[in-house]
Amino acid sequence: MKESETAPACGTQPPATALRSLDELPGPRGLPVLGNALDLKPRSLHRLLAGWAEQFGPLFVFRVATTRILTVADADTIQQLLRDRPDHFRRWRKIEDIATDIGADGLFTAEGEKWRRQRKFVMHALNAGHVREFIPRFEEVAGRLRRRWWRAALSGTPFDALADLMRLTVDVTSGLAFGRDINTLEEKKDPIQIHLDKMFPAIARRQTALFPYWRYIQFAEDREVATAVKEVAKFIDRLITETRARLAENPELRDHPRNLLEALLAAQEKEDEGPSDREISANVMTMLLAGEDTTANTLAYMIHFMMEFPHVQSAVQEEVDTVFGMVEQPWQDPATADRLRYIEAFANEAMRCKPVGGHLFLEPNEDVQIRDVFVPAGTPILVLNGYVGTQEANFAQANEFRPERWLRAATDSAGAHNTKAFMPFGAGPRFCPGSKLAMLQIKMVTAMLCRDFEVVRPKDAQPLEDIYNFTVGPTSVYATLRPRRQIRGGIDIELRDGNRRTFTIPIVFPDRRVADRRKQSAASLN
Numbered sequence: 001m002k003e004s005e006t007a008p009a010c011g012t013q014p015p016a017t018a019l020r021s022l023d024e025l026p027g028p029r030g031l032p033v034l035g036n037a038l039d040l041k042p043r044s045l046h047r048l049l050a051g052w053a054e055q056f057g058p059l060f061v062f063r064v065a066t067t068r069i070l071t072v073a074d075a076d077t078i079q080q081l082l083r084d085r086p087d088h089f090r091r092w093r094k095i096e097d098i099a100t101d102i103g104a105d106g107l108f109t110a111e112g113e114k115w116r117r118q119r120k121f122v123m124h125a126l127n128a129g130h131v132r133e134f135i136p137r138f139e140e141v142a143g144r145l146r147r148r149w150w151r152a153a154l155s156g157t158p159f160d161a162l163a164d165l166m167r168l169t170v171d172v173t174s175g176l177a178f179g180r181d182i183n184t185l186e187e188k189k190d191p192i193q194i195h196l197d198k199m200f201p202a203i204a205r206r207q208t209a210l211f212p213y214w215r216y217i218q219f220a221e222d223r224e225v226a227t228a229v230k231e232v233a234k235f236i237d238r239l240i241t242e243t244r245a246r247l248a249e250n251p252e253l254r255d256h257p258r259n260l261l262e263a264l265l266a267a268q269e270k271e272d273e274g275p276s277d278r279e280i281s282a283n284v285m286t287m288l289l290a291g292e293d294t295t296a297n298t299l300a301y302m303i304h305f306m307m308e309f310p311h312v313q314s315a316v317q318e319e320v321d322t323v324f325g326m327v328e329q330p331w332q333d334p335a336t337a338d339r340l341r342y343i344e345a346f347a348n349e350a351m352r353c354k355p356v357g358g359h360l361f362l363e364p365n366e367d368v369q370i371r372d373v374f375v376p377a378g379t380p381i382l383v384l385n386g387y388v389g390t391q392e393a394n395f396a397q398a399n400e401f402r403p404e405r406w407l408r409a410a411t412d413s414a415g416a417h418n419t420k421a422f423m424p425f426g427a428g429p430r431f432c433p434g435s436k437l438a439m440l441q442i443k444m445v446t447a448m449l450c451r452d453f454e455v456v457r458p459k460d461a462q463p464l465e466d467i468y469n470f471t472v473g474p475t476s477v478y479a480t481l482r483p484r485r486q487i488r489g490g491i492d493i494e495l496r497d498g499n500r501r502t503f504t505i506p507i508v509f510p511d512r513r514v515a516d517r518r519k520q521s522a523a524s525l526n
Helices: 042-056 075-083 093-101 112-125 128-133 135-155 161-178 191-196 199-207 220-249 260-270 277-290 293-308 310-324 341-353 435-452 520-524
Strands: 059-064 067-072 089-091 360-364 368-370 373-375 381-383 453-456 466-469 471-474 478-483 489-496 502-509
Touching (some): 042 199, 075 381, 112 277, 128 435, 135 161, 161 220, 161 260, 220 260, 293 471, 310 453
Parallel strands (some): 067 381
Antiparallel strands (some): 466 471
């Protein structure tokens, strides 16, 4: 098809009789042969793209060698592109190839009928009913985090909240994905988590590489990734073998699977077009990767914002105190999460201001028209779905952190509030299937934290630094905790003395503020 002809139209503009070509779009000047390849520093890619969007507008092009990449920074156009998946657009093939190299080519990179078939199985494991059934398990894991944070509170020692939250999400995800209690919160860091930690940085580096050099020449970091991929694959293979044996011993699990792996294996046995062993392994790997960084990073940003804006923290504490009262096990009521409206608004605002999954790579399956631009089939398209949520055109006082905007949006006519520009879980048919689980984790952890503690920034804390590792997140978020609430019963705190001996101290709380019961002698043992 010639560029002057009319291609299938996408975006918000009416069809044009004469379409612009990609060469006519603005964009950063590059070098001969290399294009903008040297500008693409993986750890700061999100800042570079936002800067280019500010400079060049809603549609611009940059080059990596001879490859032109169309970048879209307009909310309505992005919504249209995401709605047109998987029929007219698919994920960029380079991302699929990179995911295949690390064994994560599951639902995230599947396309067409393969995607439709796999999504049915994965959605069954992540539907609202199964997520609710998982609440007792999550309460158990969150209780470990609570004990860990009480130790930090009683000692007065600053701690890296991000590191603890990464452990939490690994423990939660491993339970939901394959029913295994890794327990990184109370044990040493699991070797599997160490291997997984190498995956996202590798994807971030490789997506901006000029060619797949790691298939021909491997540097030290590439050899580490190759080892990690092999070890995780062995781990998943063992899980599949164990789970098959468990299904054979308990046939009722085929009809009532308790985790993603059981659901996938049951579907494989019962359906003619069930998932293959390769697809099962890839989806477990995808679940492990997708469930760790994204939720942990968002929670870490929320802790940062609570320290930055004490009035937000106070509002969360007030809501939790009102909703929970003196009930020690509030999550036994399925409606509890729905009543935490301010925490949901707080989470939305954090995801708007600090989008963890801030962009997506696509490509058209055929020649298409995007706004007034002719885009040939196979052209890489980078959509800045996180950037558009930070723009004044879409949200009034966009540079201000205001959770209240999400509570007043229905009645407040003062200023823009374009919810189509808020896409933390994507949009369209490929909306993130784990969104309900992520929001439940966010609400439960935030409520637990603000019910028990006041969060304070340590005096010597470093400024927040964001890095891009396929997802965007802080390098660390250090905090100090101060006990704040009345509590019934008590909690066992494990501490160690100078000789590394472990002491378990039962702290009993009558109906007084916990802060009045702090034991200096217990704190000195750390």
